[in-house]
Amino acid sequence: MSGITLEFLQNLLKDDYPDVTVQDFEGAPGTKRGDNYTSMVFRIQLKGVQKHRDPDASGETTQPWTGSIIYKCLPDSIERRKTFKSEELFCNEVAFYNKIWPALNDFQQQRKVKSPFKAIPKCYLAQDDLVILKDLKQQMFVMPDRRQGLTIEQCYFVLKNLSQFHALSLAMKHYNPEEFYELLNVQDGISEVLFTGDNEDYYKSYYREATRNAVDMVEEELAGCEDKEKYLSKFREFCSEETFFQMMVSLVTPREPLAVINHGDCWTNNFLFRYVDGDIAEMVIVDFQLVRYASPALDLAYLLYVCLTREQRTEHLPSLLEYYSEELYKRLMELSDDGSVFSGMDKDTLNELFQEEFHRSGKFGLGSALDMYPIMTCDSNEAPNLYQAKDTELVPPHESTPVSTSNAACRKKMTDLVRELVDGGVL
Template sequence: MNEHFLSEYPGTHIEMEVKTCDFEDNDQLPVKVEEAIRKIVKKEGYTNHKQTSKAISTDGGNYLGSLYEVNVTGYTEVGKKETNIFVKGIIPGDLLSVLSVTEIFNTEVFFYNDLAVVFDELQNEANVPAKERYNIVNSFQESIPEAIILENLSKKGYKTGFRMDVISLKFAELTVQQLGRLHGLSFALENKKPNYFNRKIKSLSVPYKFNEDFKGLITISGKRISECLDDDVRERFTAFLEKLWHDVQRYYSDQTYKRTIVHCDYRANNILMKEIDGEIIDVVPVDYQFIHYGCPVTDFLYFIFLGTDQEFRKNHLEHLKDLYFDSVTKMLKYFNIDVKSVFPRKDFEDLYTELLGFGLFSFVQIMPFIFAVEGEIPELGKDQLDGESIKCDERMKGRARGIVDDFIRWGVM
């Protein structure tokens, strides 16, 4: 049976076709994922149940995995029950030369099966109130390297916004607060569990391979942006982007920078939100495939420059910087850690200034995938993700010009 399904987790907010299927259809879940689902059903205590699966097509909008939802309804010894599951399954084979898909899936399994549990324990021990906690989607320990298995929060009203939209101030405030909590928890983890931190966190490196293919993607994307700039700015931008190619590798690797657990893909499409009467009341970050031990300021810059326009930054950037730092400070207080001892405000501001170019580089890197025209998005394994083959929406031009203009006005470019 075919039906329309509005994808609200975790991809873009677009209408798409899905096919309701059972596990015996040609597009059934992989065997190992089926086994994991059976373990979940048993653990949830079902005495009898009905199980349906939907393979979700995102028109090529998801590049690094196949998406499914699995709904289980039935009865346990205490009565009727329903379990809603979201599955992100690995696409077989490492099809990208700029990163290892296998590696990033293993990283996300580590986050949900291990680190998320430690975060929960830490916050419990410190009596962090529910409203002040770092939000993590409930996960099933049955996640495996082939698939991430989570609670399907779309069933509770959570969704993502449209990837091309400028984020709202309320969304930005809640999301920046969550980011501050993540980094605050990382500092607390290093302080309270140094052995764990040294063994499992410091070894997490950025998954990107800074090879010729990666540089080619940046060059092509940069060229497309330069074409929408005025003549007197174009050469300036191109030279600055060439410099950033070398600087960003240093930003990732320089051990002298303040370092924490870094999300590394902290943008609007990886933040679930819930609204009541049109007001956003809660956000939950997802997608931890790129987490690594890096500079926390890169997460903040990435979020700002991928989700805001020039007018938004003019009106709200300083407020969001304050809110982020206050959020780090508050989280640390629950662990009796003075922010000045681990991440003084001056350090944050100095790093923000030094690494500011990371924001522009991130926009250039991700721009083709944010502004890809619906219906013409290439699919991993069937098309080359070279940035050139992706047709971009006209809204890209205004956003790009605004960022370049800001960098000129700030005296950076």
């Protein structure tokens, strides 16, 4: 956390806390090992005094004050940065906080939405090598356990907020196209970081190992099953080194008319919830390093196939998709000029297009699961240590490897998803 001084912190917080004088600070890791993979996250605890004006007494009084902020920065290890393409990912997040979100938020304010989308944390500063955010822990927001995934109640909350987020870019693209497409400017806008043709050679060994691990897990889990080859053959074909990466590139390529600005990394650890009397009162979405312009169904395939169990999807998937589609349409109506969604996009057409996109995006959900299931189910000591010092780095960038685990939970999740997508005609 080099460069952090009392003067820097005082200036950072002056608008939110004009009566506070920061006198001391201390930083500590803000996440556990295994909870994030491309950045270091610190929680900076602040101490100081706050002035209070007493109308019944002359002058001012001061009281002790404490606070905290979240400080997100690139890993100290240069090799670790290269391994996870941290600098490219950071540029995306900086662009989101400095350009994308302000433009989308201005758009919804111009449209005078009664209940605007606001599930984005306050950002104090975003630049090339760091992002400083409001610490939502102070407001009693909590992160779900990555190993548990999401409850159905949490999932509905996420879908409502995603629908509102997606609707902003879908409507802005229609009503203010020139301003919208400027958000995708390659100079200071967002761009696809992972699945581009230029990255195929870079990630070849990474996904060779990730797919091999996944196939081995499914093969072990299906041992003794009569229909083992039915699923394994299709999964091996999906994991083919000759086609896998280009398939993912194709899936993230924008498809009109539904392409929107995606969150891009819709897994458990990027959703924070605040509870009142045991019920969810509100939620916030964090981590916009993988934000991309693509089908909204990618966010949903990632969310529903990575964060829910097969049992949850079996019981709730149709209702969850219907809920998202209805909420998306409802928000588009609110953002419209005359109380109707733009030409050619009535409710039935919107739902039909979205259902088609979601079916197609099932392969993206499975491709994401190759990475995410081991990350969600591994022990902390199996995850890379992003906080290690520069001189202890032993992994050269050309040998980047996925998280590898073969625990029972991971084997079951992977096999359940393969079965589901084969039976559903996605594979």
